Amino acid sequence: MKIFVINGPNLDMLGKREPHIYGSDTLESINAELAEYCKTVGAEPEFYQSNSEGTLIDIIHSARDNADGIVINAGAYTHYSIAIRDAIASTDLPCVEVHLSNVHKREDFRHVSMISAVCTGVICGFGKKVYRLAIEALLQ
Numbered sequence: 031m032k033i034f035v036i037n038g039p040n041l042d043m044l045g046k047r048e049p050h051i052y053g054s055d056t057l058e059s060i061n062a063e064l065a066e067y068c069k070t071v072g073a074e075p076e077f078y079q080s081n082s083e084g085t086l087i088d089i090i091h092s093a094r095d096n097a098d099g100i101v102i103n104a105g106a107y108t109h110y111s112i113a114i115r116d117a118i119a120s121t122d123l124p125c126v127e128v129h130l131s132n133v134h135k136r137e138d139f140r141h142v143s144m145i146s147a148v149c150t151g152v153i154c155g156f157g158k159k160v161y162r163l164a165i166e167a168l169l170q
Contacts (some may be wrong), residue, residue: 034097037079038105090117099168100125119148125162127156
């Protein structure tokens with residue numbers, strides 16, 4: 031199973047940005063751990079990160095013909111990007127929305143997700159484990 035793991039804005043700053051909220055792991059180390067895990071369960075991840083909404087939409091569009099599922103941490107775009115929501119909906123692929131922190135324990139604006147309604151499920155609040163949990167969910 032080929033899975034696109036897509037990370038949005040500011041996730042390239044993991045390990046530096048607010049480690050008390052997001053942890054001290056870098057995106058590269060999280061991706062490396064996830065790649066190792068995927069080898070053990072027969073999943074083939076492709077990793078993407080962009081701070082640009084248009085680039086993320088292009089990646090999501092390409093998933094339609096090149097992936098069997100999507101794991102997405104859309105970062106701040108989660109809360110206001112109807113364009114990313116529509117891109118996910120257009121793929122007809124299972125998609126799991128993930129967040130490192132528990133967004134429901136944070137600022138009110140983080141409680142609203144534009145993309146949840148078109149995702150298969152949402153996992154938040156378990157740090158880097160959310161990515162592995164999302165892969166497990168897609169494999170079942």
